[in-house]
Amino acid sequence: MADPWYVVGVLAVVLVITLALRAVPFAVLEPLAESRFVRAMAAWMPAGILLVLAAVTFRSSASAGHLLHAAVAAAVTAAVHLTCGRRTLLSVGAGTLVFVGLVNLP
Amino acid sequence: MTPEHASRRAEIAAGVQASLAAGLGMYPLGVAFGLLVVQAGLPWWMAPALSLAAFAGSLELLLVGLIAAATPVATIALATLVVNFRHVFYAFSFPLRVVRHPLARAYSVYALIDEAYAMTAVRPHGWTSWRLLAMQVSFQVYWVGGGLTGVALATALPGPIEGLEFALCALFITLTLDAARTRAQVPSLLLAGLAFSLAVVAFPDTALLAAMLLFVGALVLRFLLGRARG
Numbered sequence: 001m002a003d004p005w006y007v008v009g010v011l012a013v014v015l016v017i018t019l020a021l022r023a024v025p026f027a028v029l030e031p032l033a034e035s036r037f038v039r040a041m042a043a044w045m046p047a048g049i050l051l052v053l054a055a056v057t058f059r060s061s062a063s064a065g066h067l068l069h070a071a072v073a074a075a076v077t078a079a080v081h082l083t084c085g086r087r088t089l090l091s092v093g094a095g096t097l098v099f100v101g102l103v104n105l106p
Numbered sequence: 107m108t109p110e111h112a113s114r115r116a117e118i119a120a121g122v123q124a125s126l127a128a129g130l131g132m133y134p135l136g137v138a139f140g141l142l143v144v145q146a147g148l149p150w151w152m153a154p155a156l157s158l159a160a161f162a163g164s165l166e167l168l169l170v171g172l173i174a175a176a177t178p179v180a181t182i183a184l185a186t187l188v189v190n191f192r193h194v195f196y197a198f199s200f201p202l203r204v205v206r207h208p209l210a211r212a213y214s215v216y217a218l219i220d221e222a223y224a225m226t227a228v229r230p231h232g233w234t235s236w237r238l239l240a241m242q243v244s245f246q247v248y249w250v251g252g253g254l255t256g257v258a259l260a261t262a263l264p265g266p267i268e269g270l271e272f273a274l275c276a277l278f279i280t281l282t283l284d285a286a287r288t289r290a291q292v293p294s295l296l297l298a299g300l301a302f303s304l305a306v307v308a309f310p311d312t313a314l315l316a317a318m319l320l321f322v323g324a325l326v327l328r329f330l331l332g333r334a335r336g
Contacts, residue, residue: 007155025198036333052321078283088281093273096276100269
């Protein structure tokens with residue numbers, strides 16, 4: 001294991017950068033909250049960012065030869081969500097169960 | 107119990123409940139992270155230490171390998187900047203305004219992970235300070251707890267159940283479906299789909315960041331074009 005100062009340095013650098021990336025935008029945007037640009041971005045961004053997050057996590061689950069398994073599980077998740085009253089926990093549970101089942105099939 | 111206490115309890119309960127679906131994915135991913143820390147030859151306490159310093163799953167998984175290889179701190183700083191840069195966009199709609207206490211605000215910003223943003227992005231209204239913080243603290247408990255479980259498992263069991271991390275993908279699918287209920291969201295979804303496809307082809311190793319930058323760039327363009335047209 002590397003020397004403790006290296007580890008402390010890494011942890012400090014990671015903490016400061018992560019915190020700054022999360023905090024600085026609030027300070028910058030707060031005075032602009034009423035601007036048309038900020039309001040437009042606040043309205044447009046969430047759906048697209050959620051789609052990107054869904055796509056990226058799908059891609060990582062589908063890697064290592066699990067594309068078909070992930071596609072089936074994603075379809076089950078969406079189907080349960082749309083037909084069973086949009087209960088997130090139920091939809092996520094059903095999709096995850098299907099994926100775990102398919103991946104661990106002998 | 108005073109009415110104030112009762113409503114606080116109800117808000118905390120609502121926050122914990124809002125955290126459960128994401129927790130289903132975060133906890134097993136935390137276990138995988140803990141296993142990785144031990145397998146990479148790092149001391150066990152690096153799992154909770156990284157989860158407190160970074161509190162960002164994908165970055166932590168990457169850091170394990172970088173630290174084990176004794177990568178220079180400057181390189182690690184650059185990797186952190188690139189991998190976590192997407193968080194700068196979350197301030198556009200995260201309901202931080204409901205949190206009043208300075209310390210609570212600081213924690214809420216510190217714990218603004220993808221999952222916290224995602225939950226509030228779909229339901230932008232109705233958040234209170236207690237509900238939001240209870241959800242974020244729950245997330246960190248799942249993540250740190252998962253990491254510690256992974257560290258313990260690494261020395262005991264053959265391995266955790268494969269595939270549980272799909273819960274995060276399932277969560278983001280349901281949240282996308284919830285966010286996309288009106289036709290007004292169609293342009294954003296199309297632009298995001300396009301951005302992701304381009305990112306996977308052009309920047310396969312940094313697809314998440316590239317997709318978000320392309321998507322936000324497209325939205326800025328959309329705003330400017332809309333304004334030019336009046």
